[in-house]
Amino acid sequence: MGPSASAGTPADAIVIGAGLIGLALARDLRARGLRPLVLEAATAARQASWAGAGMLAAYRTADRALRPLAIAAARLYPVWVAELERETGRSAGYRPSGTLFLASPAHPAPAPALQGWEAMSAEAAAELEPGLHFAGEVWRIGGDHSVDNRALGDVLLAALRQSGVEVREHVRVAAVAPSAHGLAVETSVGRFAAPVVVNCAGAWAGAIAAPAPAPVRPRKGQMFSLRNAPPLRHVIAGEGVYLVPRGDGRVLAGATLEDCGFDPSVDAAVVAGLRRRAEALVPALAQAELEETWAGFRPGSPDDLPFLGPTSCPGYWLATGHFRDGILLAPITAKIVASAIAKGRLTTALDLRPFAPDRAAAPR
Ligand SMILES: Cc1cc2nc3c(=O)[nH]c(=O)nc-3n(C[C@H](O)[C@H](O)[C@H](O)COP(=O)(O)OP(=O)(O)OC[C@H]3O[C@@H](n4cnc5c(N)ncnc54)[C@H](O)[C@@H]3O)c2cc1C
Numbered sequence: 001m002g003p004s005a006s007a008g009t010p011a012d013a014i015v016i017g018a019g020l021i022g023l024a025l026a027r028d029l030r031a032r033g034l035r036p037l038v039l040e041a042a043t044a045a046r047q048a049s050w051a052g053a054g055m056l057a058a059y060r061t062a063d064r065a066l067r068p069l070a071i072a073a074a075r076l077y078p079v080w081v082a083e084l085e086r087e088t089g090r091s092a093g094y095r096p097s098g099t100l101f102l103a104s105p106a107h108p109a110p111a112p113a114l115q116g117w118e119a120m121s122a123e124a125a126a127e128l129e130p131g132l133h134f135a136g137e138v139w140r141i142g143g144d145h146s147v148d149n150r151a152l153g154d155v156l157l158a159a160l161r162q163s164g165v166e167v168r169e170h171v172r173v174a175a176v177a178p179s180a181h182g183l184a185v186e187t188s189v190g191r192f193a194a195p196v197v198v199n200c201a202g203a204w205a206g207a208i209a210a211p212a213p214a215p216v217r218p219r220k221g222q223m224f225s226l227r228n229a230p231p232l233r234h235v236i237a238g239e240g241v242y243l244v245p246r247g248d249g250r251v252l253a254g255a256t257l258e259d260c261g262f263d264p265s266v267d268a269a270v271v272a273g274l275r276r277r278a279e280a281l282v283p284a285l286a287q288a289e290l291e292e293t294w295a296g297f298r299p300g301s302p303d304d305l306p307f308l309g310p311t312s313c314p315g316y317w318l319a320t321g322h323f324r325d326g327i328l329l330a331p332i333t334a335k336i337v338a339s340a341i342a343k344g345r346l347t348t349a350l351d352l353r354p355f356a357p358d359r360a361a362a363p364r
Pocket residue numbers: 016017018019020021022039040041042043044045046047048049050051052053054055056057171172173174200201202203204205208220221222223254255295296297298299319320321322323324325326327328329
């Protein structure tokens with residue numbers, strides 16, 4: 001490895017990965033008076049955090065361990081986004097729309113009903129969402145909103161630039177190891193050092209050699225967007241497809257859940273199948289134009305829960321494995337992990353034991 005690449009002011013913490021998790025964490029670390037440095041292998045905010053749909057599906061979370069964290073995240077979201085928008089003068093496209101859940105035998109509502117779910121008649125649903133064509137059981141989830149995750153990535157990057165946090169792109173971290181001065185971080189451009197290192201490398205977190213493992217694997221999702229679509233007021237969660245309106249004539253639809261490694265291809269037949277399901281629910285979508293198709297990699301853990309906290313290697317932390325909810329969980333992850341790093345220990349009323357990096361995870 002070449003000479004030290006960490007010229008300039010030494011960092012208090014190195015954040016590996018500039019997805020929404022790493023960017024949100026770097027912002028909170030800076031707000032607590034620390035000097036974070038973000039190292040990004042490619043381009044910031046262009047992986048899962050760019051590929052996601054932006055649903056903030058906290059009240060749809062049925063997992064008992066995850067639900068309190070998800071609801072805390074949903075409560076924090078509007079305040080967090082408003083602060084970011086004030087700081088930067090840019091919009092993150094937060095839409096407090098609520099979600100309509102369309103139940104069917106293959107897509108049942110949880111029983112007993114979860115807090116925040118309200119059953120409604122098909123007529124009432126049609127009044128709330130005039131384009132909807134669905135005769136079955138409908139549930140309104142009033143607390144599940146959405147955000148434009150691509151806009152949010154740009155807003156976070158702008159906020160970091162304004163507060164003087166460096167995001168170094170095209171720097172791939174290969175390994176993290178204890179050294180005489182905290183932790184050494186070996187990268188494609190040389191060695192960096194810091195007392196604290198946080199692995200926020202999403203679906204790639206497990207590829208970084210380190211004394212403590214991050215057993216994360218890619219869970220691929222294919223999606224598409226339509227433009228000149230009829231206006232939809234709500235996020236719609238149907239059987240085998242969801243619809244997320246952006247409020248500018250675009251509607252996003254997704255998504256598959258595939259275990260096929262890092263294969264970035266998009267299959268036209270898969271997109272056509274998703275589109276058929278979407279049009280069955282909202283027939284006027286047939287008039288909209290296909291704008292874009294894409295695929296991304298959710299960071300999956302063996303038990304589908306994130307890894308949040310310190311590892312057995314002093315100074316080395318994980319904030320990854322957020323699977324299907326990383327856009328929702330970015331601000332709460334940042335708040336918890338930044339506060340813990342600043343104080344030297346985890347302090348929150350939430351039970352974080354299910355997310356401990358060294359838990360013995362049972363595969364699902
Ligand atoms: C199709 C799809 C739909 C989704 N929909 C939703 C949704 O509606 N709501 C929701 O909450 N979540 C959703 N998700 C999940 C969500 O997108 C992820 O959980 C979240 O974006 C993860 O954020 P991240 O920052 O951990 O990962 P990423 O955004 O993938 O960022 C990780 C970053 O680390 C970088 N990196 C990797 N390896 C290294 C290295 N060795 N050195 C330096 N940098 C490295 C990568 O280049 C990348 O920029 C969806 C995901 C997909 C794919």
